[in-house]
Amino acid sequence: MNATTPSSSWQNRNKKRTRNLALWTLAWVLTMALATLGPALLWQEDKLFSMLAIGLNVLLGFGMIYANVIHLRGLDEMQQKVQLQSMGITLGIGMVLGFAYSNLDIANVIATDAEISHLMMIMAITYMISLVIGLKRLS
Numbered sequence: 001m002n003a004t005t006p007s008s009s010w011q012n013r014n015k016k017r018t019r020n021l022a023l024w025t026l027a028w029v030l031t032m033a034l035a036t037l038g039p040a041l042l043w044q045e046d047k048l049f050s051m052l053a054i055g056l057n058v059l060l061g062f063g064m065i066y067a068n069v070i071h072l073r074g075l076d077e078m079q080q081k082v083q084l085q086s087m088g089i090t091l092g093i094g095m096v097l098g099f100a101y102s103n104l105d106i107a108n109v110i111a112t113d114a115e116i117s118h119l120m121m122i123m124a125i126t127y128m129i130s131l132v133i134g135l136k137r138l139s
Contacts, residue, residue, distance in 0.1 A: 010074075017071040024064040031057040082134035090127040097122055 034042075035053040043049040072083055098119045105114035 014074055017067075017074045021064070021067045021071045024060065024067040028057065028060045028064045031060050078138055082131065082138065086127055086130040086134055089130045090123050093126045094119060094123040 031053065035050070035057045038053050039045050039050050072080060075083065101110075101114045101119065104110045105112075
């Protein structure tokens with residue numbers, strides 16, 4: 001008889017939570033693409049369809065946030081600490097650089113408009129780098 005050890009049971013639950021978070025994130029990203037590209041490519045600026053797509057995106061976004069909370073609660077203390085540090089660094093970088101970027105636009109120092117997508121890319125890269133560094137410290 002093959003009994004499941006507490007360690008393998010935790011690992012299985014962790015894999016399931018990670019997969020669940022990945023699915024919610026993928027669904028959110030796909031609905032973000034739909035809400036962004038739909039008005040021009042699919043429904044020719046129809047506001048009702050745009051509002052429905054944005055509403056769906058927001059709902060799936062809240063689902064993604066909840067899946068992230070469940071995922072974080074299932075991690076051990078060290079992994080939670082790494083995640084918290086990575087999220088804190090990302091929030092700080094996002095705020096400092098985001099406001100600076102906005103001010104550069106307001107002062108007409110940059111030739112283009114400040115776009116939220118640029119800030120999101122910086123935050124995603126910051127999170128990934130800080131997470132990799134934090135996880136390397138664990139090993």
